[in-house]
Every structure is written in C-alpha cells, then in structure tokens.
Amino acid sequence: EAEVAQSPRYKITEKSQAVAFWCDPISGHATLYWYRQILGQGPELLVQFQDESVVDDSQLPKDRFSAERLKGVDSTLKIQPAELGDSAMYLCASSLVRGQNTEAFFGQGTRLTVV
Amino acid sequence: GESVGLHLPTLSVQEGDNSIINCAYSNSASDYFIWYKQESGKGPQFIIDIRSNMDKRQGQRVTVLLNKTVKHLSLQIAATQPGDSAVYFCAENINYGQNFVFGPGTRLSVLP
Numbered sequence: 001e002a003e004v005a006q007s008p009r010y011k012i013t014e015k016s017q018a019v020a021f022w023c024d025p026i027s028g029h030a031t032l033y034w035y036r037q038i039l040g041q042g043p044e045l046l047v048q049f050q051d052e053s054v055v056d057d058s059q060l061p062k063d064r065f066s067a068e069r070l071k072g073v074d075s076t077l078k079i080q081p082a083e084l085g086d087s088a089m090y091l092c093a094s095s096l097v098r099g100q101n102t103e104a105f106f107g108q109g110t111r112l113t114v115v
Numbered sequence: 116g117e118s119v120g121l122h123l124p125t126l127s128v129q130e131g132d133n134s135i136i137n138c139a140y141s142n143s144a145s146d147y148f149i150w151y152k153q154e155s156g157k158g159p160q161f162i163i164d165i166r167s168n169m170d171k172r173q174g175q176r177v178t179v180l181l182n183k184t185v186k187h188l189s190l191q192i193a194a195t196q197p198g199d200s201a202v203y204f205c206a207e208n209i210n211y212g213q214n215f216v217f218g219p220g221t222r223l224s225v226l227p
C-alpha cells in the first residue's frame with residue numbers, strides 16, 4: 001500500500017540550531033501539505049503545495065520556517081533558528097488532485113524536540 | 116509510545132458497545148468532511164469521509180452523520196473494540212482543495 005514517507009521520525013536539536021524534515025508523498029499526488037501538531041491539539045496547516053507551487057503559506061512563520069518542493073515531488077521543511085516553542089509533531093500529507101474533494105493521506109510524522 | 120492529546124475530551128466505552136463522537140465544525144461553506152483516527156506516535160489515519168450533499172454515509176462498523184443546519188458532524192462506531200482506542204479528529208475542507216481544518220479531537224478509551 002502506498003504511503004507518505006517522512007524522515008527522520010524523531011529529532012532533538014538545541015535552540016538556535018537549524019533543522020530540516022523531509023517528505024515523499026504518494027506517487028502521483030499533486031497536493032502536498034505540511035502540518036504542525038502541538039501535543040493535545042489538532043494538526044494546523046503550515047504550508048500547502050500544488051505541484052511545485054505554494055498555494056497557501058499564510059500560517060508559516062516565514063522569519064524562521066521555509067519549505068520547498070522543487071520538482072513537485074518530495075518536499076523539505078526547514079526551521080532556522082529553532083526555538084523551544086517549535087517542539088511539536090510535524091506531519092506531511094498528500095492528496096491526489098486539488099480542486100476535487102479527496103482525502104489527504106498522512107505520514108507518520110517527525111517528532112521535534114528543541115532543548 | 117508517546118501520548119497524543121493529553122488533555123483532550125475523553126469518551127470511555129465498554130468493549131462491544133457503540134461509540135458516538137461528536138464534532139462542531141466552523142464554516143458553513145465547508146463542503147467536504149473527514150474523520151481521522153490518530154494513535155500514539157503516528158500520523159492521522161483516514162476513517163471515512165462525507166460530502167455536503169449527503170447527510171449520512173456508512174463504512175465498515177462506522178457511520179458518519181452530517182447536520183448542516185447546526186454545523187455538526189458525528190462518528191458512530193459499532194461494536195467498539197480495543198483497537199479503536201485512539202484520538203479522533205474531524206476535518207473540514209473548504210472551497211475544493213483548500214486545506215483541511217482540524218477540530219480539537221476526542222480521545223476514545225475502550226474499557227475491557
């Protein structure tokens with residue numbers, strides 16, 4: 001069964017350091033999402049891509065967060081510098097086609113701890 | 116494993132009973148809804164979806180009901196099993212392909 005792949009599963013980093021997460025969506029899925037989930041809450045969207053283009057990054061803290069999907073396939077989310085409040089689960093999801101109501105499939109996430 | 120949702124509302128049910136999890140959504144323009152199940156340390160897993168032109172949809176042991184008048188969504192799980200223990204989120208999708216907005220979640224605890 002096709003899955004959204006994320007790495008690493010866990011990451012511990014010191015504050016002020018840079019950290020990066022990688023996501024490989026399900027093959028053929030044009031839409032890719034990055035969500036952040038704070039413990040005890042639902043996921044919140046950080047950025048949404050349609051192919052290689054950003055379609056929504058209104059909730060992305062652009063002073064420290066960046067995301068790219070250069071070839072419209074896999075994606076990287078970066079934080080520099082990391083802050084203590086960035087500790088959370090970072091989830092990647094993909095869906096088949098934007099413009100139609102289709103489910104988003106999630107990866108297992110990257111649990112980030114900033115110390 | 117790590118716990119998801121330490122301070123979430125909790126629903127406790129006996130194994131074999133039916134469970135009903137409720138969700139109030141925020142936007143009357145939302146046209147597509149999904150229920151997700153999230154186990155500790157894992158990403159959300161799709162359970163069932165429903166479009167706004169429907170008021171009921173059934174899957175295997177699960178039923179979703181949609182009441183657009185009061186912006187309410189519910190998930191019914193029949194014959195609840197220990198493996199159903201998890202946090203359940205409803206998600207709403209607005210304007211075809213815009214992002215999914217998640218509700219706060221409910222923890223389902225199945226008692227033996």
